[in-house]
Amino acid sequence: MDKLKKVLSGQDGNNDDGDIFQAANQASTLGWGNRMKGFIACFVLGVLFSILGTCFLWIPRVGLILFAVLYTLGNIASLCSTMFLMGPLNQLKKMCAKERALATAVMLTCLVLTLCSAFWWKNNGLALLFCILQFLAFTWSLFVTENRIIMAIAFSLANRTR
Numbered sequence: 001m002d003k004l005k006k007v008l009s010g011q012d013g014n015n016d017d018g019d020i021f022q023a024a025n026q027a028s029t030l031g032w033g034n035r036m037k038g039f040i041a042c043f044v045l046g047v048l049f050s051i052l053g054t055c056f057l058w059i060p061r062v063g064l065i066l067f068a069v070l071y072t073l074g075n076i077a078s079l080c081s082t083m084f085l086m087g088p089l090n091q092l093k094k095m096c097a098k099e100r101a102l103a104t105a106v107m108l109t110c111l112v113l114t115l116c117s118a119f120w121w122k123n124n125g126l127a128l129l130f131c132i133l134q135f136l137a138f139t140w141s142l143f144v145t146e147n148r149i150i151m152a153i154a155f156s157l158a159n160r161t162r
Contacts, residue, residue: 042081049074068127107137
């Protein structure tokens with residue numbers, strides 16, 4: 001469990017960051033229990049927004065706009081939930097890492113374009129397209145690097161059982 005806490009809090013790698021980054025991270029840290037409560041609250045809110053948006057999808061005229069807005073808010077809440085686990089600074093550093101930079105840029109661009117297409121352009125087809133691209137970019141961002149962490153934990157647990 002300590003290995004999982006270290007990985008999620010961003011302490012799994014080298015610590016060659018500047019003193020400013022370490023001081024900012026230490027100043028904004030929460031206890032593990034509070035981090036888990038914040039993670040669960042934001043994640044449940046994100047899932048609730050996404051499910052609610054899917055239910056509103058079938059309402060005539062405004063359903064697609066409500067879906068796009070709620071789905072986008074759900075993705076933002078889910079993204080914020082992981083900030084509770086790792087801290088905001090570590091989350092931003094991992095999002096901007098070279099393996100995830102493209103997926104992060106696509107995801108954030110699609111978040112903004114979804115809201116633009118729903119409110120300003122009033123184009124339902126574009127809103128739906130950007131929601132699909134949000135999902136694909138979010139999934140791509142998660143699977144690019146998180147599989148390495150999951151595999152490392154699985155291998156370390158498998159080696160302990162031998």
